[in-house]
Amino acid sequence: MTIKRIDKRKADEMRPMKAEVGVIPSADGSAVFQAGNTRAIVSVFGPHDLHPKFLQNPERGILRCHYNMMPFSGHGDRVRPGGSRRSKEISMLIEKSLISVLDLENFPNAVVDVFVELTETDAGTRCAGICAASMALADAGLKMKDLVSAMSMGYLDGEILVDINSDEDCDRGATDVPIAFIPSEDKLSLLQLDGDVSKEILLKLLEIGKQKCLEIDQVQRKALKNKFKERLK
């Protein structure tokens, strides 16, 4: 049983990945993560004062994520700027998938702003966003338990696919399961599902997803190390 993928990948083969940190000099931390034609660029500002004041938490700093697709980044019509219900929900999900690795105890009343921009998209945008955001947070020098890696798993015509693209997700109607994984905890911090799949297959798919996220983790770590290698030259 072998499924034909439009980019000729094997079922368990990820798209080519590219990662780099320190790409936006004006930001406190920044990173870009690309999987195939999905590319997320992220900048981190903070921790800095949070306004309006009533949003402040005197116990710890808060994390605020903003997910946005550039108007020309979709594969159909122009995306109208200004946010949508979808982008609001994804912003929240990115926040939740990252918050547990961050230690913001020492930053009461402060906020860490994370801006996730998609310059081009071919499905898996929230996952690319999470990968880039976790690298950017590390680049900003924030105390973290671990990096977070994310990817969209799929199930199509009886086969489990990794890192699905828009041909599989949107055009061929694969079951889409975006996940984010924290290696040191061995836990998932993002889990969604759109489609139709049995519990047995889902659990198997998640196990595969976990292993694949470890590959992403390596790419992320290498990118972070590279920045400092360059600097020491």
Place this chain on the structure above:
Amino acid sequence: MNNSLKQHLIKSLQKNIRYDGRKIDEFRDIKIETGVSHGAEGSARVKIGETEVLAGVKMAIEKPYPDTPEKGNLMVNAELLALSSPEFEPGPPGAKAIEIARVVDRGIRESKAIDFEKLCIEKGEKVWSVMIDVCTINDAGNLLDAAALAAITAIKNTKFPAVKDDVVDYKNKTAKGLPLSRWPITVTVYKIGDCFIVDPLSEEEDAYDARLIAAIADDNNVCAMQKGGVEPLSIEEIGKMLDIIQKIAPKLRKKL
């Protein structure tokens, strides 16, 4: 910028010395890449020093405006993304973003860079709309000239999408580019004290008294202009500023 620092800056500029060692009429290194966003019909990345912007073109079939039933539509939008500077906040475009978009728009429109009559499909009913979005990635000064350069490069990179039964098929691009004729190049000259500089860093931008933006066509004619800043300008000064702009525009044109 506080006054004593500004006086210090002006003294240096009078000696033709800038923060980063450039001459007052010298641009930073310019890097241009095209085809950087696959979903767009055309796209470009422009870096001027550490300043970086992306521009993308989307095309759509729409109804023409009632006053131009035989012409295609142009729309230019600029997003000063919060990602690109601690100064920018998320939300609807402010005056600065709108000014950038409008100046870029007028440069393209008035120089007749695109032959809009050739974008007509059916008079009064169907025309092509060209929608240009410029997004900032990093603000290290002179977003304006970078935005204009990115927009024009993205237009040049644009290919019509395929059309099936009057519906745009965005997955397939044709080999046909936009009907283009002239190329506007936008250059801004800043006046700080009695000095004129181009391609300012953010710190220099904080200190300017007046500025003149001009879009220059291939024949060195001026197609769009905008004076900015709090200080008024004399006609003599405007002449001097245009001299600088006309000297620099051909150099930028070579980068296209």
